[in-house]
Amino acid sequence: MTVVEPSPRTAPGFRPALGTALEAIGNTPLVPLLRLTDGLRARILVKLEYFNPTGSYKDRMALxxxxxxxKRGEITPGKTTIVEYTGGSTGSSLSFVCAVKGYALRIVTSDAFSEEKIRTMTSMxxxxxxVPSVGGKITPDLMPRIIDRTRQLAEVAGTYWTDQFNNKDNAVGQRTMGREILAQTGGDVDAFVASVGTAGCAMGVARVLKDHSQDIKVFVVEPSTSAVLSxxxxxxxxxxxxxxxxxxPLLDKExxxxxxxxxEGEARDMARRLAVEEGIFAGTSTGANVLAARRVxxxxxxxxxIVVPAVDSGLKYISTDLFPRAI
Ligand SMILES: Cc1ncc(COP(=O)(O)O)c(C=O)c1O
Incomplete structure (x- = not known):
């Protein structure tokens, strides 16, 4: 186990900021695919969520x-330590929000997730x-081990476990994306397609779209080698x-x-094609979303x-083999 020491957030004289940097969250562009819809009659609109401050839609959820x-009076800057486990994006987003607001933050993660994300957290x-992975892969035993470690840390007095998988506020935060999609399309949407981790994005957006019209279809996406939802x-x-x-737990069948x-291989190819053919430089789950949207x-x-989120920036994957290296 490696523990990286926190920065002196609790040093005397540290003052929480008032939230101006937090105002940069949301209001992301929605753009049509230009070439990857050749031969299709449908329009695919991509919500460029990498314009959020830490480069992913998880900023909405963390806030x-x-x-x-x-609002419920459960946490106070300078007194509460926030605890969470994460594959990296949530940790980056919480690091940003906690840095602005002045909360100490303890993150449990693994070397299965990209170095950029982990460095973003420590940087903020x-x-x-x-928690060490087996061969850098997301194996079925990894998350239970990470969750156990988090549960131990959450027992320490003065900590608040945001618990993104069980926290309804996660989907509440993602409703902002749903409202933006309705505003940007004038409500003219037939389908929303999103891959699922906590399901906060899919469920938060679905709630808003289906409240607008029950005719809007929502599709959730998963890889064939771990197709638990199906x-x-x-x-x-x-x-x-x-x-x-x-x-x-947040996934609601209704x-x-x-x-x-x-x-997965096709999703990775699609992430590369998005970068080269559309100038949309995003991660693998975005490739999965666009691949699935094209199938719809x-x-x-x-x-x-059809609307899909470009979940996060390709810059978060530079150290991985997703994108080609210069020779
Ligand atoms: C890169 C990436 N794609 C997709 C998702 C899934 O989003 P959600 O947790 O809202 O289902 C996440 C969640 O962390 C993510 O980090």
Whole structure:
């Protein structure tokens, strides 16, 4: 176990900021695919969530989990230590929100997740507790080990476990994305397609879209080697942030219409094609989302509008083998 020492957030004279940097969260662009829809009648609109301050839509969730707990009087800057386990994106987002607001933060993660994400957390003052993976892969035993470690840390007095998998404030934060999609399309949406980790994004957006119109279809996406939502066994894969080997408690069967199972290799290819053919530089789960959205477009065959999130920035994957290296 490696513990990285926190920065002196609790040093005398440290003052929490008033939230101006937090105002940069949300209001991200929504752009149509230009070339990857060639031959299709559908429009695929991509919500460029990497424009959030830490480069992922998890900033929306982190802000909501902290601010809703503040409203309930459960946490106080300078007194409460926030605890969470994460594949990296949530940790980066919580590090940002906690840095602005002045909370100490302790993150449990693993070397199965990209170095950029872990360095982002330590750079913004989080204490990082590493749980070793087997061969750098997301194996079915990894998350239970990470959760056990987090549970131990959450027992320490004065800590608040944001518990993203069970915390309804997660989906509440993602509703902002749903409202933006309605505003940006004038409500003219036929389908939303999103891969699932905690299900906060899929469920938060689905709630808003389905309240607007029950005709809007929501599809959730998972990799074929760990297709738990469609009845398969948990297995090993390399798509960070999704398919963690169990059905996330926030996933509500009433709020989605179908599960789409994709091939990880094809999702990785799609992430590369998005960068080269569309200038959309995003991660593997975004490749999975666009791959699945194209399948919805092909199978429907009609003139429909499908929205997908570009979950996070390709810059978070520079140290991995997702994108080619210069020779
Ligand atoms: C890269 C990436 N893609 C997709 C997801 C899934 O998002 P959600 O947890 O809202 O289901 C996550 C979650 O951490 C993620 O980090």
């Amino acid at each position: 909501a989990m902290i601010e809703e707990a503040e 003052g989080a204490e990082v507790v590493m 009845g398969g066994e948990p297995g090993t894969h390399g798509i960070e942030g999704i398919a963690l080997g169990f059905t996330p 709020l989605y219409d179908d599960v789409l199972v994709i091939d 477009a092909q199978e429907h065959g009609g003139d429909i509008t």
